Amino acid sequence: MTIEGPATYWDLLWAGGTRYRPLDENELAALKQHAGPGAGRTALDVGSGDGALARHVAQLGYATTGIDCSTAAISLATENSTAVGVTFREADIEGPEPLPVTEGSVHLVTARLVYAFIADKPAFLGRMRRLLVPDGLLWVATPMADRLPDRAWVGISADDEDLLTVGWSAVDITDIDYMRCYALRP
Ligand SMILES: C[S@@+](CC[C@H](N)C(=O)[O-])C[C@H]1O[C@@H](n2cnc3c(N)ncnc32)[C@H](O)[C@@H]1O
Numbered sequence: 001m002t003i004e005g006p007a008t009y010w011d012l013l014w015a016g017g018t019r020y021r022p023l024d025e026n027e028l029a030a031l032k033q034h035a036g037p038g039a040g041r042t043a044l045d046v047g048s049g050d051g052a053l054a055r056h057v058a059q060l061g062y063a064t065t066g067i068d069c070s071t072a073a074i075s076l077a078t079e080n081s082t083a084v085g086v087t088f089r090e091a092d093i094e095g096p097e098p099l100p101v102t103e104g105s106v107h108l109v110t111a112r113l114v115y116a117f118i119a120d121k122p123a124f125l126g127r128m129r130r131l132l133v134p135d136g137l138l139w140v141a142t143p144m145a146d147r148l149p150d151r152a153w154v155g156i157s158a159d160d161e162d163l164l165t166v167g168w169s170a171v172d173i174t175d176i177d178y179m180r181c182y183a184l185r186p
Contacts, residue, residue: 006069006092006094006117007069007070007071007092010068010070010072010073011070011071011072011073013070014049014050014070014072014073014076015072019050020049020113021113021179022052023052023053023056024176026174026176027141027174027176027179027181028056030174030176030181030183031056031057031139031141031181032060034137034139034172034183035060035062035108035137035139037061038057038058038060038061038062038063038064038107038108039061040061041061041062041107041108042062042063042064042065042101042105042106042107042108043057043058043062043063043064043065043106043107043108043109043110044064044065044066044067044099044101044106044108044109044110044131045057045064045065045066045067045109045110045111045112046067046093046109046110046111046114046128047067047068047069047093047111047112047113047114047117048066048067048068048073048074048077048088049070049073049076049077049113050073050076050077050080051066051077051078051080051081051086051088052080053066053112054066054077054081054086054088054110055080055081055086057086057108057110058083058084058085058086059083059085061085062085062107062108063085064085064087065086065087065088065089065100065101066086066087066088066089067088067089067090067091067093067099067100068088068090068091069090069091069092069093069095070090071090074088074089074090093114093118093124093127094118094119094124099127099131101131103130103131104130104131104132104133105131105133106131106132106133106136107132107133107137108139109128109131109132109136109137109138109139110139110140110141111138111139111141112139112140112141112142113141113143113154114142115140115142115156115160115164116142116143116145116153116154116155116156116160121160121164122163125163125164129186132186134186135185135186136185136186137183137184137185138168138182138183138184138185138186139181139182139183139184140164140181140182140184141179141180141181141182142155142179142180142182143155143156143178143179143180144156144161144178144179144180145157146158147177147178148178155178161180164182164184165182165184168184168185168186169185169186170183170184170185171183171184171185
């Protein structure tokens with residue numbers, strides 16, 4: 001689903017109390033297995049929402065930045081995150097402004113429940129790839145449209161998956177009910 005004006009769209013949902021699928025243990029275990037320990041390494045969580053995944057990544061030891069286009073989400077994430085090692089910044093991942101991380105410097109980029117809503121997926125993937133160090137990891141966790149026929153717009157299609165997974169040196173997939181998690185290596 002393509003959203004015009006993502007900041008306004010998501011801000012209304014967060015401010016109105018909408019919340020999203022909580023992290024589950026299988027998902028976190030798969031991420032930990034692929035990402036490994038984070039001491040001395042950096043991570044970026046894209047579309048960080050209430051900050052739960054960014055906090056988890058920080059607990060693995062990564063110096064973590066969460067970015068989200070919603071002011072309400074960033075406020076919520078910041079209020080929830082008193083621990084060291086994680087900060088949140090308002091930013092549109094598809095916008096023209098520079099991101100608060102340097103290209104070629106990020107060891108782990110995570111994008112959970114957000115890839116389906118990215119309007120220009122090739123541009124997004126190129127941008128994420130340029131952020132990564134050469135042996136970095138892009139972790140994308142997303143619903144699959146064909147597993148959620150009543151809410152297909154929150155998931156990705158087979159064509160979206162083809163686009164997501166082409167051109168990486170390694171692709172590993174973990175299925176968790178209607179979700180699919182992709183570990184993508186440059
Ligand atoms: C369905 S929520 C998922 C939040 C969180 N990742 C989670 O797993 O609970 C999607 C999030 O992506 C953010 N988002 C969507 N499009 C974005 C964009 N272009 N730039 C930055 N954040 C975006 C929304 O504001 C929202 O917080």
